[in-house]
Amino acid sequence: xxxxxxxxxxxxxxxxxxxxxxxxxxxxxxxxxxxxxxxxxxxxxxxxxxxxxxxxxxxxxxxxxxxxxxxxxxxxxxxxxxxxxxxxxxxxxxxxxxxxxxxxxxxxxxxxxxxxxxxxxxxxxxxxxxx
Amino acid sequence: xxxxxxxxxxxxxxxxxxxxxxxxxxxxxxxxxxxxxxxxxxxxxxxxxxxxxxxxxxxxxxxxxxxxxxxxxxxxxxxxxxxxxxxxxxxxxxxxxxxxxxxxxxxxxxxxxxxxxxxxxxxxxxxxxxxxxxxxxxxxxxxxxxxxxxxxxxxxxxxxxxxxxxxxxxxxxxxxxxxxxxxxxxxxxxxxxxxxxxxxxxxxxxxxxxxxxxxxxxxxxxxxxxxxxxxxxxxxxxx
Amino acid sequence: xxxxxxxxxxxxxxxxxxxxxxxxxxxxxxxxxxxxxxxxxxxxxxxxxxxxxxxxxxxxxxxxxxxxxxxxxxxxxxxxxxxxxxxxxxxxxxxxxxxxxxxxxxxxxxxxxxxxxxxxxxxxxxxxxxxxxxxxxxxxxxxxxxxxxxxxxxxxxxxxxxxxxxxxxxxxxxxxxxxxxxxxxxxxxxxxxxxxxxxxxxxxxxxxxxxxxxxxxxxxxxxxxxxxxxxxxxxxxxxxxxxxxxxxxxxxxxx
Numbered sequence: 020x021x022x023x024x025x026x027x028x029x030x031x032x033x034x035x036x037x038x039x040x041x042x043x044x045x046x047x048x049x050x051x052x053x054x055x056x057x058x059x060x061x062x063x064x065x066x067x068x069x070x071x072x073x074x075x076x077x078x079x080x081x082x083x084x085x086x087x088x089x090x091x092x093x094x095x096x097x098x099x100x101x102x103x104x105x106x107x108x109x110x111x112x113x114x115x116x117x118x119x120x121x122x123x124x125x126x127x128x129x130x131x132x133x134x135x136x137x138x139x140x141x142x143x144x145x146x147x148x149x150x
Numbered sequence: 151x152x153x154x155x156x157x158x159x160x161x162x163x164x165x166x167x168x169x170x171x172x173x174x175x176x177x178x179x180x181x182x183x184x185x186x187x188x189x190x191x192x193x194x195x196x197x198x199x200x201x202x203x204x205x206x207x208x209x210x211x212x213x214x215x216x217x218x219x220x221x222x223x224x225x226x227x228x229x230x231x232x233x234x235x236x237x238x239x240x241x242x243x244x245x246x247x248x249x250x251x252x253x254x255x256x257x258x259x260x261x262x263x264x265x266x267x268x269x270x271x272x273x274x275x276x277x278x279x280x281x282x283x284x285x286x287x288x289x290x291x292x293x294x295x296x297x298x299x300x301x302x303x304x305x306x307x308x309x310x311x312x313x314x315x316x317x318x319x320x321x322x323x324x325x326x327x328x329x330x331x332x333x334x335x336x337x338x339x340x341x342x343x344x345x346x347x348x349x350x351x352x353x354x355x356x357x358x359x360x361x362x363x364x365x366x367x368x369x370x371x372x373x374x375x376x377x378x379x380x381x382x383x384x385x386x387x388x389x
Numbered sequence: 390x391x392x393x394x395x396x397x398x399x400x401x402x403x404x405x406x407x408x409x410x411x412x413x414x415x416x417x418x419x420x421x422x423x424x425x426x427x428x429x430x431x432x433x434x435x436x437x438x439x440x441x442x443x444x445x446x447x448x449x450x451x452x453x454x455x456x457x458x459x460x461x462x463x464x465x466x467x468x469x470x471x472x473x474x475x476x477x478x479x480x481x482x483x484x485x486x487x488x489x490x491x492x493x494x495x496x497x498x499x500x501x502x503x504x505x506x507x508x509x510x511x512x513x514x515x516x517x518x519x520x521x522x523x524x525x526x527x528x529x530x531x532x533x534x535x536x537x538x539x540x541x542x543x544x545x546x547x548x549x550x551x552x553x554x555x556x557x558x559x560x561x562x563x564x565x566x567x568x569x570x571x572x573x574x575x576x577x578x579x580x581x582x583x584x585x586x587x588x589x590x591x592x593x594x595x596x597x598x599x600x601x602x603x604x605x606x607x608x609x610x611x612x613x614x615x616x617x618x619x620x621x622x623x624x625x626x627x628x629x630x631x632x633x634x635x636x637x638x639x640x641x642x643x644x
Contacts, residue, residue: 034350034381035374035382036375037372038371039371040375064333069326069330069333072325072326072329072351073329074351074354075329075332075333076190076354206644211482211483212643212644213640228483228485231483231484232485236479238478238480240476241476241477241480242477243480244402245475246405255402258394259395259484259486260485
């Protein structure tokens with residue numbers, strides 16, 4: 020697995036996972052982290068395919084997925100842009116947060132923790148981090 | 151179906167119950183396949199799984215013993231070959247030619263070949279036009295043959311083992327060249343290989359063959375979601 | 390792009406193609422060629438000092454060109470077999486041209502190569518003939534020189550006219566070897582040999598001396614007509630054989 024850079028974007032592609040999903044996820048996390056600003060133009064399907072050494076169909080699939088979820092918007096004759104709506108991005112952020120929480124809870128449940136016990140552990144952890 | 155639609159078949163390749171036998175060995179056994187248009191398809195499997203036989207049938211180099219076969223909606227013949235760029239397996243180019251001679255040959259004999267595109271490719275692939283084939287390394291010759299195929303504006307490209315027996319650098323160059331080509335125009339690409347390595351991201355669709363039979367076929371990303379990388383599948387399916 | 394220019398290119402490429410292009414063997418062959426030529430010159434020089442040699446007596450020396458139809462057979466067969474030997478057959482047989490154009494192009498290329506060899510043979514024999522007779526008699530008799538050349542030209546032309554037939558045979562034998570009909574190869578050879586024996590026994594006018602126009606005198610008009618009919622028949626047969634080869638490539642070749 021190697022890192023590929025496209026302009027200011029960085030991608031890591033792992034061939035054991037669906038490639039289009041990884042492209043979507045990496046765009047999502049870059050947007051949420053603020054690495055890509057609202058309304059920024061993103062590379063064309065062709066450019067990204069060539070830069071990532073993946074097929075244009077794969078990139079197209081990822082872009083369709085991003086458009087469907089409202090992360091990007093296509094402006095006729097101009098290309099594809101990250102959504103300019105802050106609301107959309109906040110929605111995405113809370114969606115990703117919900118996924119992260121669900122995964123975390125699942126893991127804790129597997130370890131035998133639940134409810135209050137988990138909450139207490141989080142508080143302990145936070146106290147340790149802020150001296 | 152309207153007549154206009156009949157001209158543009160939905161499938162690039164269709165096989166129904168195709169069997170082919172060479173002497174004692176059964177190269178293809180009741181193979182049924184439908185390969186979509188407009189994407190790149192990996193035909194995967196170990197040596198002797200019937201990949202080359204399938205391609206030879208599609209090019210009309212040999213006839214099936216039984217079953218029905220269609221390429222671009224038509225029965226394979228020299229006429230359908232106008233629309234197909236084909237790299238034969240273990241092929242060599244004519245030793246007396248220079249790169250320029252090879253391009254002249256392609257321009258006159260292979261419909262859709264563009265000398266300008268070929269020149270650009272030669273630049274990218276770093277093959278000098280005056281170079282003689284007889285003096286080329288195996289990898290350089292492979293690059294030349296890929297260029298002859300890819301510089302053609304045809305709806306279907308069939309490459310039989312384009313990566314075998316050549317150096318890593320040439321392999322990467324060829325993969326870049328193929329991706330470049332796919333992003334330039336709508337094309338269906340059939341590529342056979344028995345080892346994936348760097349070619350893994352080249353495929354939208356994968357077909358696994360074994361001993362002339364279909365093991366598995368599907369969208370590459372869906373297969374990855376279920377089984378992990380294609381390369382892992384290739385290793386686990388055949389051991 | 391018309392298929393006509395593609396066909397012409399195929400013929401031209403096969404005419405240019407040497408079976409040993411770029412291999413070290415080529416130098417050796419050139420060496421042998423030069424050595425053979427030198428030996429011939431020495432022999433001619435020696436003979437011309439021992440005997441009186443005039444151009445009117447050495448006409449039969451043109452018989453040396455007998456090898457031309459044979460070599461065109463060899464050219465044709467190796468043009469076909471080399472596609473397999475050099476692993477280019479996949480390109481050749483997937484060309485978007487009717488198979489008959491593929492076999493016809495090879496056949497014409499073999500005839501073309503034979504024509505080139507004939508030309509060089511003609512020039513070599515002419516030079517050698519003039520050289521020996523001049524050395525022997527210290528003079529040149531223009532009348533006999535002209536008849537020597539005319540005889541040679543007629544003979545060479547006749548042999549070249551046979552080349553379409555021998556070339557198409559070479560194409561056919563080459564394709565049979567690579568097809569499912571391969572086991573029938575000996576039968577084809579025997580059939581060809583017997584056909585030739587039977588046929589030639591009925592055609593005494595195909596005699597070299599008469600064709601050249603020496604000793605036995607010129608051919609009669611009637612014989613000439615027969616000869617032309619025979620040649621045209623051989624070309625029709627050649628077309629048929631080329632067509633059979635095309636059929637074999639299309640239907641009976643297992644790749």
